[in-house]
Amino acid sequence: MTSTFQVATGRRPLAIVAVLSAIALTAGCAAGPSTRPDVAVERSGGGAGAPESTTEDPGPAGPPPLEVPITDLAWQDCTASTTSRYGVTASASVVVECATFSAPIDASDVSLGTFDLAATRARLSTTPPEAAPLIYSPGSDRPASADIAVLAAQPDTSLLAAHPVVGVDRRGLGASAPFDCGTAMTDVRSQLADLGQFTPGSTDPVDTVASLGRDATIACTDFLQADALKFGNAASADDLEALRTALGVRTLGLVGSGNGALVALAYVSSHADNVSRLILDSPNSVNTDASSTTEQTVKGREAAFDAFAARCVASNCSLGADPRAATTELLSRAASGGLGPVSASSLLAAITRSLAFGSPVDAAARTTALSNTLSSAARGDTSALTAAVLATRADVGSDGQFVSRCTDGQQWPGPDRVRELRQSWGQSYPLFGADAALGMLACAAWPASSPSPLPGSIAVPVLVLSGNADPVVGNDGLPAVTGAIAATGATTASVTWQGFGHPVSILSSCARSSVVAYANDATLPGDGNACPA
Incomplete structure (x- = not known):
């Protein structure tokens, strides 16, 4: 359609x-x-203004009350x-x-x-x-x-x-x-979600993601043209x-x-x-650049995982006595292709979604669900993990999300700076740091936009x-x-x-x-x- x-x-x-x-x-x-x-x-001419509200003016006593919709x-x-x-x-x-x-x-x-x-x-x-x-x-x-x-x-x-x-x-x-940036974006979208892990001919992940980011930028800016920054x-x-x-x-x-x-x-x-x-x-x-904003996010992910791990251990969860070590091992397997089509980046994105959003809404149930998903994948059953990856991409994997994220960011770092950050963040934030640094390259070629007012x-x-x-x-x-x-x-x-x-x-x-x-x-x-x- x-x-x-x-x-x-x-x-x-x-x-x-x-x-x-x-x-x-x-x-x-x-x-x-x-x-x-x-x-x-298509519409011509100016738009009509807002209808006059019948709510009485509360005067200078304080903030106005919340209003019931008129229409x-x-x-x-x-x-x-x-x-x-x-x-x-x-x-x-x-x-x-x-x-x-x-x-x-x-x-x-x-x-x-x-x-x-x-x-x-x-x-x-x-x-x-x-x-x-x-x-x-x-x-x-x-x-x-x-x-x-x-x-x-x-x-x-x-x-x-x-x-x-x-x-x-x-x-x-x-x-x-929804909008789709066109056929040129179809393969690029999936490869960016995996940060180039399965991209044919990929050798240097920094160069690969930088190239994919340029391709995505060209596809979406060509498609959106003058409206590219209106997101x-x-x-x-x-x-x-x-x-x-x-x-x-x-x-x-x-x-x-x-x-x-x-x-x-x-x-x-x-x-x-x-x-x-x-x-x-x-x-x-x-008023922060993309690197600073991303590092703040990485710190939050590490803290959230530590909170999850503490609850996991206290409940005798399926990941065992050291959930971080078990997850780090699973991440290594994903990076080497040991989890089939689930890349290291997709694994981390699914973990982040599970840590962040309340499904199940109960924190104890959420902890058990994530623990079981990861431990099942470690045993060779990746069905729950694959479902989590697909749910994550459905939430934030659209062209609209790519365009919005890139537009909102300021001063995206280039390849040389990302190489430095991958190393330093990988040491400071061992689970999420290197992946987050690499992910910034997806937007590095996006046209600069004005800071959020x-x-x-x-x-x-x-x-x-x-x-x-x-x-x-x-x-x-x-x-x-x-x-x-x-x-x-x-x-x-x-x-x-x-x-x-x-x-x-x-x-x-x-x-x-x-x-x-x-x-x-x-x-x-x-x-x-x-x-x-």
Whole structure:
């Protein structure tokens, strides 16, 4: 299936291809029949502004209240399809609903057409109709629909009882309209996922991945042309504004997790008066180059694995008395081709996904599941590991994720610097370091983009959540985030979760209680509060 639109005169046409396999993955979360194209439509003239909200002006007393949508999306129940896709079961009374909305490809020139984006909402069947939603964005870390599915499976449903949570899948991720950079990208995509381990003629992994990264960049920039850089945090912030307009409200209550925290900050930067709540959950660092950001992530992965290993040993898990040694041995086997089609990089990516995201939602069950997957692979049964690899690629292996990740990164290192980092990180972070250094080369040829914008002022108090062992963003970048907020003069409060995984608001019931209190009336908890693992 192909959807094409013609861009404005003077620019070459852009064809966005919706691959059938991607459609099959996302069909369970579709919003039902629609007369709109799968990806984009041509549109001329300017867009209409947001409808006037009937919410009364709260005056200068404090932040405005969360608002109930005036013109809601066309929600349809997708509980079974969404939760089964991510391997969880919704808790009793939880309803998951899916819809789509359109956002301009370029908010500065709405005549260029629109992109169809997916929204996934979780609520209780008993949640009052007048309960105002929170808008959740994980950026390019993984689809919002995945986190909404895990939230729906949590036994503690207090947040959903008070406020529906609406997740927005980023352009090209999850159930949002997919795009394919073309046949030239097909083989490159798989080879990049394996960091060139199975690439024919590969001798030097640094040269191989650098070459694959150039090929991927050429394929996607040729395909996207002038729109290649319209997939970063600033564009995602514009998509949130399109959602606000679609809902007919003056303000949004935003939850930005990981990379999505930068999306939320970018939104505040351009729409400061349209924010009633701001929660930054496990935020990416701000104003850092790709090497620094990646090293922070690697530290988080090592810490998360150590937390997993300690729990694993305490529960007498199948990996034995030394889970790290057993996993290191398995990684060596994968690197030498001993796990068949599962490369060393794919193994580490699957481990990271298992450490990060709550499926199963219970930490003890998650520990047992990962331990059994790895120990079975060590015994020669790679079926569970292969399934984990495929699930990981479904989450973050799309062309949309590649383009978004590369666009968001700053100052990607070249081959010589990566060679140095592979050696030093391999010693400092023995499980994840060398692989993460090599992976940065996938984006080394991508065109430079502007840093994600930061707000000069924030008119609402800000709740910041972080985890001690976060395998998606780490924890070292938190001071830069809180410093950027402090520079605006905004009031902040931080809550730290002592568990492992990402993000905090999805996995910690203690943290969700702080979210509920803050969402209700913008009351912050005491700064420096901690939540147990």
